Amino acid sequence: xxxxxxxxxxxxxxxxxxxxxxxxxxxxxxxxxxxxxxxxxxxxxxxxxxxxxxxxxxxxxxxxxxxxxxxxxxxxxxxxxxxxxxxxxxxxxxxxxxxxxxxxxxxxxxxxxxxxxxxxxxxxxxxxxxxxxxxxxxxxxxxxxxxxxxxxxxxxxxxxxxxxxxxxxxxxxxxxxxxxxxxxxxxxxxxxxxxxxxxxxxxxxxxxxxxxxxxxxxxxxxxxxxxxxxxxxxxxxxxxxxxxxxxxxxxxxxxxxxxxxxxxxxxxxxxxxxxxxxxxxxxxxxxxxxxxxxxxxxxxxxxxxxxxxxxxxxxxxxxxxxxxxxxxxxxxxxxxxxxxxxxxxxxxxxxxxxxxxxxxxxxxxxxxxxxxxxxxxxxxxxxxxxxxxxxxxxxxxxxxxxxxxxxxxxxxxxxxxxxxxxxxxxxxx
Amino acid sequence: xxxxxxxxxxxxxxxxxxxxxxxxxxxxxxxxxxxxxxxxxxxxxxxxxxxxxxxxxxxxxxxxxxxxxxxxxxxxxxxxxxxxxxxxxxxxxxxxxxxxxxxxxxxxxxxxxxxxxxxxxxxxxxxxxxxxxxxxxxxxxxxxxxxxxxxxxxxxxxxxxxxx
Numbered sequence: 001x002x003x004x005x006x007x008x009x010x011x012x013x014x015x016x017x018x019x020x021x022x023x024x025x026x027x028x029x030x031x032x033x034x035x036x037x038x039x040x041x042x043x044x045x046x047x048x049x050x051x052x053x054x055x056x057x058x059x060x061x062x063x064x065x066x067x068x069x070x071x072x073x074x075x076x077x078x079x080x081x082x083x084x085x086x087x088x089x090x091x092x093x094x095x096x097x098x099x100x101x102x103x104x105x106x107x108x109x110x111x112x113x114x115x116x117x118x119x120x121x122x123x124x125x126x127x128x129x130x131x132x133x134x135x136x137x138x139x140x141x142x143x144x145x146x147x148x149x150x151x152x153x154x155x156x157x158x159x160x161x162x163x164x165x166x167x168x169x170x171x172x173x174x175x176x177x178x179x180x181x182x183x184x185x186x187x188x189x190x191x192x193x194x195x196x197x198x199x200x201x202x203x204x205x206x207x208x209x210x211x212x213x214x215x216x217x218x219x220x221x222x223x224x225x226x227x228x229x230x231x232x233x234x235x236x237x238x239x240x241x242x243x244x245x246x247x248x249x250x251x252x253x254x255x256x257x258x259x260x261x262x263x264x265x266x267x268x269x270x271x272x273x274x275x276x277x278x279x280x281x282x283x284x285x286x287x288x289x290x291x292x293x294x295x296x297x298x299x300x301x302x303x304x305x306x307x308x309x310x311x312x313x314x315x316x317x318x319x320x321x322x323x324x325x326x327x328x329x330x331x332x333x334x335x336x337x338x339x340x341x342x343x344x345x346x347x348x349x350x351x352x353x354x355x356x357x358x359x360x361x362x363x364x365x366x367x368x369x370x371x372x373x374x375x376x377x378x379x380x381x382x383x384x385x386x387x388x389x390x391x392x393x394x395x396x397x398x399x400x401x402x403x404x405x406x407x408x409x410x411x412x413x414x415x416x417x418x419x420x421x422x423x424x425x426x427x428x429x
Numbered sequence: 430x431x432x433x434x435x436x437x438x439x440x441x442x443x444x445x446x447x448x449x450x451x452x453x454x455x456x457x458x459x460x461x462x463x464x465x466x467x468x469x470x471x472x473x474x475x476x477x478x479x480x481x482x483x484x485x486x487x488x489x490x491x492x493x494x495x496x497x498x499x500x501x502x503x504x505x506x507x508x509x510x511x512x513x514x515x516x517x518x519x520x521x522x523x524x525x526x527x528x529x530x531x532x533x534x535x536x537x538x539x540x541x542x543x544x545x546x547x548x549x550x551x552x553x554x555x556x557x558x559x560x561x562x563x564x565x566x567x568x569x570x571x572x573x574x575x576x577x578x579x580x581x582x583x584x585x586x587x588x589x590x591x592x593x
Binding site for chain 2: 037041061063065067069071072074079081083085096097098100101103104110111112113124126127128131133156157158159160176180181184186194206207208210213214216218219220232236238240245247249251253258259268269272279281285287295297299303312318320323324328336338342343344345347349351352353365367368369371373375379385386387389391392393404405406408410412413414422424
């Protein structure tokens, strides 16, 4: 039942959306544009499966997007995006995974510069404390110049795996007070019920502020109403002086309140919810442009555990040449320094992306990526991982058909000389 | 057991009420004093400019009430875009179709983003290369980062074959 019901729900949403679309759209979209995008990917690889070692796996993926909207006038629009997969080698590699998913499928009403918007169908809601995929309705309305109120309700799409969608529901809302670029402060609420059992009930505040052209601030604090304690605080700043940008950040998580999302939710993490640990992250990143082509970057994060009284530290340096130009290349070196050898590694990466132009294909490119990781302690008898990619592609038919291919080679603790390829065919109408 | 350092002196739902009252008062006060309001945005960015990722190539922030600097895509923008998207998703939607976000944030994207976009080596994507091995260490050091995307039953299916 758990496998069947999500598919039924998706099918219902698609059919309902299309029926409503056919009824509503013709009268509301006089200058509408239909945009259709098909991305077909064919992978070829070998994996050990329950049928034996080195089984050939040949999955073909189809990612299909349909957008029907009037970009200038707005109004009612339709947006669909989903994928399906078929293993042409008929292996059992994907037996425990589904063969497709509707990523989103909704009808939207929105006007340019308008103060009201609504969405009906499967959609991802990312605002304030909410970061959920919902099969339902979401509406937002600007109350005057200084307030925006929004609300949503429906089925929590990510919980349909547990005994179907019966008894599931999600609802919530957010009230934001804003003052142009100066600041936006929001207060949100969200409740998720899975199979009539409460998964989580959360409230919290979020802020974005740009008090000057040199300073931006962002942050969120979420409060677990079930445990009556703060789940997390995440705050970051962005400070800019000419060619230099520095982004300090501070995160704090209380495990008992962060990982306590119901007995069925993410059982993998359930044991962490029984811990009284508090994890604090502080650090940030920085980048500086040296001339017009060279950018230097750095990242540092300090991890501190209250209960275990342990520390970990990650630092990385980056160098990029010709960012987003016809020839871009970069290198990166990073080190994770945990409390024991088991939690330490060094990472090195180099890449290039070369837009070779239209000699063979329109907007043709060659790309490459190399990654080397040294593990301080051996994992399955190996202390090093290597990964290499060589890619090329371009438009076979300008503005209609794009072809890309990537060849991968990996050698790591899990895979010994793993060779794979992925071919991508993109059609845009 | 929750950590005592996170507890507030207020009953749980009082927090919500207090915040609502304060926001209303602040909003009312500022509305009388300062001209402002939410950003009024078109649905899509006009198809002008050489590189829409670099807002400041065309826009002058000093002459606008819009924080263009926040949205300029620097070297590490992919790793810190969440703070901006949380409050200003409509700005992202002016240039990005939602499928762009779904590659990473979709309910179950099918292929990991660095694999689906294998040839686009310029983009800093999560889990590139041998992340299967590295996640053992990253997950021990910061499991909250795993939980954010793989905490729900549907997304946790990816972890289930090994983490039963």
